[in-house]
Amino acid sequence: MTERKRVLLVEDSENDAELALAAFEEAELTNDVVVVRDGQEALDYLQCKGAYTDRPSGDPAVVLLDLKLPRVNGLEVLEKVKADPALKSIPVVMLTSSNQDSDLARSYGLGVNAYVVKPVDFPEFMSALKELGLFWTVINQPPPRTFHKEGRP
Amino acid sequence: MTPPFDKLFNLSANPYMVLDRDLRYVAANDAYLQVTASKREDLLGRRVFDLFPNDPADPANAPAQMLRDSFERVLRERRQDVLALIPYRVPRHTPEGVVEEERFWSATHTPLLDEQGQVAFILQHTVDVTELQRLRQAVQTPEGERDTPAPVAHTHMEAGVLHRARAVQEAYQTLDSERRHLLRLFEQAPSFMAVLRGPTHVFELANAAYYQLVGHRSLVGLPVRQVLPELAGQGFFELLDRVYATGQPFIGRGMKVLVQRRKEAPVEEAFLDFVYQPLLGADGRIVGIFAQGHDITEQMQAQNALRESEERLRRVVEASGAGTWQMDLGTGRVSADPRLLILFGLPPEGELTLEAILSGIHPEDRARVEHAVRSALAGEDDGHYYAEYRTLGPGDGRERWVEGRGQVYFDANGKPVRFMGTGLDITLRKVAEDEVRRLNRDLERRVQERTQELREANKELEAFSYSVSHDLRAPLRHITGFAQLLDKRAASVLDDKGRGYVRTISEAAQKGGQLVDDLLAFSRLGRAELKRVPVDLSQLVEEVKRELAPECEGRQVTWRVGRLPAVQGDASLLRVAFKNLLSNALKYSRPRREALIEVTAEERGGEVQVQVRDNGVGFDMQYVDKLFGVFQRLHTVEQFEGTGIGLANVRRIVHRHGGRISARGQLDEGATFQFTLPRTAGTENLS
Numbered sequence: 001m002t003e004r005k006r007v008l009l010v011e012d013s014e015n016d017a018e019l020a021l022a023a024f025e026e027a028e029l030t031n032d033v034v035v036v037r038d039g040q041e042a043l044d045y046l047q048c049k050g051a052y053t054d055r056p057s058g059d060p061a062v063v064l065l066d067l068k069l070p071r072v073n074g075l076e077v078l079e080k081v082k083a084d085p086a087l088k089s090i091p092v093v094m095l096t097s098s099n100q101d102s103d104l105a106r107s108y109g110l111g112v113n114a115y116v117v118k119p120v121d122f123p124e125f126m127s128a129l130k131e132l133g134l135f136w137t138v139i140n141q142p143p144p145r146t147f148h149k150e151g152r153p
Numbered sequence: 154m155t156p157p158f159d160k161l162f163n164l165s166a167n168p169y170m171v172l173d174r175d176l177r178y179v180a181a182n183d184a185y186l187q188v189t190a191s192k193r194e195d196l197l198g199r200r201v202f203d204l205f206p207n208d209p210a211d212p213a214n215a216p217a218q219m220l221r222d223s224f225e226r227v228l229r230e231r232r233q234d235v236l237a238l239i240p241y242r243v244p245r246h247t248p249e250g251v252v253e254e255e256r257f258w259s260a261t262h263t264p265l266l267d268e269q270g271q272v273a274f275i276l277q278h279t280v281d282v283t284e285l286q287r288l289r290q291a292v293q294t295p296e297g298e299r300d301t302p303a304p305v306a307h308t309h310m311e312a313g314v315l316h317r318a319r320a321v322q323e324a325y326q327t328l329d330s331e332r333r334h335l336l337r338l339f340e341q342a343p344s345f346m347a348v349l350r351g352p353t354h355v356f357e358l359a360n361a362a363y364y365q366l367v368g369h370r371s372l373v374g375l376p377v378r379q380v381l382p383e384l385a386g387q388g389f390f391e392l393l394d395r396v397y398a399t400g401q402p403f404i405g406r407g408m409k410v411l412v413q414r415r416k417e418a419p420v421e422e423a424f425l426d427f428v429y430q431p432l433l434g435a436d437g438r439i440v441g442i443f444a445q446g447h448d449i450t451e452q453m454q455a456q457n458a459l460r461e462s463e464e465r466l467r468r469v470v471e472a473s474g475a476g477t478w479q480m481d482l483g484t485g486r487v488s489a490d491p492r493l494l495i496l497f498g499l500p501p502e503g504e505l506t507l508e509a510i511l512s513g514i515h516p517e518d519r520a521r522v523e524h525a526v527r528s529a530l531a532g533e534d535d536g537h538y539y540a541e542y543r544t545l546g547p548g549d550g551r552e553r554w555v556e557g558r559g560q561v562y563f564d565a566n567g568k569p570v571r572f573m574g575t576g577l578d579i580t581l582r583k584v585a586e587d588e589v590r591r592l593n594r595d596l597e598r599r600v601q602e603r604t605q606e607l608r609e610a611n612k613e614l615e616a617f618s619y620s621v622s623h624d625l626r627a628p629l630r631h632i633t634g635f636a637q638l639l640d641k642r643a644a645s646v647l648d649d650k651g652r653g654y655v656r657t658i659s660e661a662a663q664k665g666g667q668l669v670d671d672l673l674a675f676s677r678l679g680r681a682e683l684k685r686v687p688v689d690l691s692q693l694v695e696e697v698k699r700e701l702a703p704e705c706e707g708r709q710v711t712w713r714v715g716r717l718p719a720v721q722g723d724a725s726l727l728r729v730a731f732k733n734l735l736s737n738a739l740k741y742s743r744p745r746r747e748a749l750i751e752v753t754a755e756e757r758g759g760e761v762q763v764q765v766r767d768n769g770v771g772f773d774m775q776y777v778d779k780l781f782g783v784f785q786r787l788h789t790v791e792q793f794e795g796t797g798i799g800l801a802n803v804r805r806i807v808h809r810h811g812g813r814i815s816a817r818g819q820l821d822e823g824a825t826f827q828f829t830l831p832r833t834a835g836t837e838n839l840s
Contacts, residue, residue, distance in 0.1 A: 015631040022638060097626045120630055120666040122637040122659070 006032040006137045008060040010042040010077065011095075012069050016118075020064075020095075023129035032137060034060070039072025043080060046087055059090050059145050062113075062136035067096040067103055075106055082111040089143040091136060168279045171265075176201050176224055179274060188281060190244035190251050205243075216241045220260070222329060227262045228272050236260040237318035237325075238282065257286040259318065345448065348432065349377060350441040354393050356380065357441065366423070366448055368414045383413050383420050393442060396429040400439050403429040405446070407453060424453035470575060479573035480507065482530075482561075493576045496555050498546025515543035515552065522557070529561045530569050536561030538574060541583075554583040618676050625669050632662035668784075671798040675783065678805050683723045690717035690731075690763070693724070694752055697731045704739050708748060715753035720761050720830045722810050727830075730806040733799040734765045734826055740793055741769035741824065759832045760812070766825040771818040780816050803828075 007029065011017040017035050024033055036042050042063070044050035063081070067074040074094065081087045093114040094107050107115055116132060119125045136142075162169060168185035170178060178196040186193055189205075196204065202217065216239050223234045239258050244251045259280045267273040339346060345362035349355060353376040364372070372380050378390055387410060392403050405427050411420040427446025434440040470477055476493025480486070487505040494500070497513035507526075514522055522540045529538035538559035543552050559574025636659040644652060694714055720727075735750065742748035751766040772780065772787050779785040781804040786797040807814040807828045818824035 013627060013631075015635070016627065019631065019634045019638075022634075097630065118630060120626060120633070120663065120670070122630070122633045125630065125634060 006061040007034070007133060008042065008045060008063045009033055009035045009095075010037075010039065010063065010065045010069065010074070011035060012037050012066060016066070019122075019125065020129055023126045024133050026126065027130040027133050029133045029137060033133075038070040039074065039077040042069075042077050043072065046081065046090070047084075059087070059143075061091070061140070061142045063090060063092045064095045064132070065092055067094060067098055067107075075103075075110065078107060078110045078112055091140070091142065093132065093136065095132070168281075170196075170277050172201060172224070172275045172277065174228060174272060174274075176275075178204075185279070188243060188245075188256075188279070190246050205241075219326070223260070223262050224275060227264045227275050231264050231266060231270070231272050233264065234262045236262075237322035238286070239322075256281055256283040258282060343447075344445055345427075346443070346445045347372070348441055348443055349393065352394075352397055353378070354390075354397070354442060362448075363444075366414070366425075367412060368416055368418070370416070381412070383411060387411060392429060396431055396442055397439055400431045400433075402431060405429075407449060423448060423450045425449065473575075473577065475575035475577040477573070477575050478510075478559075479571065482569050482572055496553060496576050496578055497544050498551075513544050513546075515545055518542035525557075526559075526572075529559060530572065532561070532563065532567065532569070536563060536569070538572075541579065552580075553578055554580045614676075615680075618673060621669060621673065626666060629662045629666045629669065633659050633666070636662065668796050671796045672783075675798055675802055675805070678726065678729070678802055678809075681726075683726070683809055685721050686724055687719050688722050688724050688727055689719045690727075690754065690761075693728060693731055694735075697728065697735050700732065701736055701739060704736065708739075708743070709746065710739065710742075710748040710750065713749070713751040713753075715751075717752070717754045717763070718756055718761055718832075720832065722830055723806075726806045726809070730803045730828075733803045737799060738765060738767035738769065738824075740795070741771075742767045743793075744770060756832060760829045761832055762827060762829050764825060764827045766823065768823040771820050771822045771824050772816075773820050774818060777816055777818070781814070 007024070009017065009020060011020065017037075021033065021035070034045065036045055041051070042065070045052045045055065046059070046063075048055055048057070065074045065077060069077070072080075074096070078092055078094070081090060081092060088111070091113040092111075093116060094103075094112055095116050095118060096103070097118045099117045104115055116128060119128055162180070163182045165182055166184055168182065168188050170181035170185045173179050177198055177200050181189075181191070181193060181196050185191075186196075191204075202221065205217070219236055219239055220241075223236050226232075226234045237259055239260055240255055241258055242253050242255050245254045259282050261278045263276040263278070264272040265274040265276060339358070340360050342360055343362060345360065345366045347359040347363045348357040350357045355374065355376045356372040357374075359372045364370075367381060370380060377393065378385070381389075384390060389410065392405075395401070396403050405425065407424050407426065410423050410425055412423055413420050414423065425446050426449050427444060430443040430445070431439045432441040432443050474492070476490050476496055478487060478489035478493050480488075485506065487507055487510065489505060489510075494505075497510055499505070499509065499513060511519060511523060518540075519542075522542050525538055525540040528534070529536050538557065538561065540557045542555055542557065544555050545552055556577045556579045557574065558577075559572060561569045562571040562573075564570050636655050640652065640655045640659070647655065691714070694717060698712060698714075735752075738750045739748065742750065745768055749768040752763070753766075754761055754763045756762075770788075776787050779787065781800045782797075783801040784797040785801075786795065788795075803826075804814050807830070811831050812829040814826065814828035816824060816826050
């Protein structure tokens with residue numbers, strides 16, 4: 001059995017996760033989202049390890065990655081993903097409140113696919129997340145091995 | 154009855170004549186006129202050597218010189234002088250007229266003294282000995298050549314007398330020329346000489362050097378006390394008296410005398426080496442004193458100057474606390490004063506050697522000192538020696554620091570002959586220097602520590618800004634987010650007041666987010682690197698004006714922008730500064746029916762001074778200091794919106810460009826902001 005979750009949201013803040021889900025809900029994407037709470041969990045999920053050893057196979061269409069995370073931070077997750085031949089083709093989007101040049105530079109340097117600063121203004125935040133979800137799950141053509149809405153690998 | 158001496162004089166068969174001191178004829182008797190073929194009136198009043206100047210046959214004119222010498226002797230010595238034989242050509246009356254004829258004379262010159270004992274006249278008595286001379290010559294001529302036989306016995310006798318007379322005369326002449334020679338030597342001698350006669354030391358003779366010593370005053374014939382009165386009380390007269398009385402010569406060395414060396418001049422100090430030598434008469438009694446000596450004033454002065462300078466040097470060296478040493482490079486002998494010996498812990502007595510001194514030097518420093526000494530002896534650095542080293546006192550084992558200085562002296566061939574110098578105890582200085590070095594090291598370490606601390610503090614600050622950007626913005630976003638979700642979901646169940654609260658929550662959170670963003674922007678302004686390029690301020694102001702156009706909508710705004718030069722600066726930062734200033738001007742002139750905003754600039758000493766003036770609400774000058782502070786506001790948000798970061802940003806930007814900013818204003822009378830920017834690249838200010 002394959003899981004049809006197409007978005008991996010890595011977010012330690014419960015509030016942010018909930019707000020993001022609220023946005024996805026408006027875009028009717030809720031069922032396609034998996035939320036993990038730190039970098040280690042994200043890596044476990046992607047590599048099917050630890051608590052995710054038995055999860056259905058297949059890669060998410062996009063990883064929405066916060067920068068500041070407990071245990072393994074966002075940049076470290078990004079680095080490991082892009083260094084892993086099995087994972088490096090998975091699109092990773094940084095979704096963070098940091099607009100620091102250094103974070104931008106390091107993320108792109110590690111091969112991030114997009115970098116989105118969470119807008120402070122809530123309506124803007126909502127629309128940004130909706131558009132993001134729709135773009136990566138609907139508009140963008142993911143690499144092979146990715147879950148499809150129809151459930152085809 | 155007194156015989157008529159005039160007649161006697163005239164009638165005498167011997168030629169007589171009388172000369173005055175100038176050797177002018179005063180009288181001549183008939184016999185004289187006869188033998189000289191002269192007339193009395195031609196002679197009287199005229200000089201004898203004018204009338205008989207020379208003998209044409211004898212260019213050297215020896216007879217005339219003999220005569221003259223004789224007269225001078227009489228004048229000088231006031232004694233009779235005899236010329237035993239003198240050939241002299243005289244004119245002679247013959248039936249054929251006057252002819253010149255050589256005749257031989259014997260002349261006696263007798264002084265006639267006046268009342269003062271000076272020679273007034275000289276009486277010449279001449280005997281014509283021509284016949285005798287001829288006779289003598291005839292005797293000496295070989296027999297066969299004799300043409301006139303003579304009465305032998307008588308002529309022999311006369312010839313003998315004549316011969317002796319001639320011999321005496323010749324001896325006298327020799328003597329006289331020697332005497333003249335000696336006089337010349339005396340006169341020209343480099344040492345001063347004088348002959349003093351009698352118990353009152355009357356000058357009889359003094360040479361040129363003596364005259365030079367006493368200033369060319371009249372000396373001869375006068376007693377010493379009279380002509381050298383300034384010597385009274387200096388002991389010289391007493392010395393002369395003693396030499397005269399005892400016959401014991403006196404030798405004076407480097408004696409000081411105060412003497413008037415020039416006429417009318419004050420007395421001067423002179424130093425003399427001299428001898429007072431008693432002169433003995435024929436009977437062995439003391440008749441006078443011969444004074445002879447050297448003026449050594451210059452040498453003495455030089456010596457004194459040398460002594461004084463040596464003394465001064467000695468005092469200076471003593472005052473410096475330095476010990477002195479010197480080394481004779483010929484003998485290798487070293488001498489040193491006690492101060493130096495103390496430095497080396499050496500006993501104050503006994504033979505010193507260079508080895509002994511070197512062995513007193515700390516083993517670690519010895520080679521270095523030896524090298525410095527060798528270099529100096531080799532003539533390096535003009536034979537100058539300098540070394541700082543430690544010594545170890547063998548007695549107390551105390552370590553001392555010594556500063557050694559010295560100089561090698563070379564002879565004309567460049568061979569080192571003498572080496573001398575000083576040694577100074579610089580232990581205290583060395584201790585102080587070590588202390589300074591230690592303090593410096595300590596200071597350096599502390600500076601490094603502080604720098605490290607500052608670096609860490611800076612890092613912490615950056616980490617803080619980072620966490621502010623992340624952590625502080627997140628809850629604010631959550632508040633807005635959930636407030637708006639609440640508004641969306643529960644609007645229907647809330648009353649107006651409830652909906653108002655939700656709106657306020659959302660707005661407050663948004664305001665908080667804005668503050669955080671502003672603060673982050675401000676902190677980035679301080680850290681971002683300044684990219685200096687030429688910036689055209691006119692163009693910049695035009696662009697900012699365009700950006701602000703929306704804020705001017707519906708308002709009457711008059712811009713007066715003067716000619717603005719180009720400056721050297723960071724284009725984007727300057728844009729932020731101008732945007733802040735111009736938007737402030739617009740904002741605070743909002744209550745005016747017509748807003749008037751002026752932007753002008755002038756160049757002044759390498760700087761550009763920019764002025765932004767508005768006719769807005771102005772401010773009270775007592776709050777001027779708060780104007781540029783972060784989050785400092787002079788109005789409420791209700792009056793004028795804003796977070797209070799704008800002018801702080803402007804000031805930071807101006808300071809980072811090396812400029813200054815100031816504000817002037819009055820309540821309700823508008824505000825003026827003035828700031829400077831460097832015309833060309835200035836130093837970056839990190840504030």
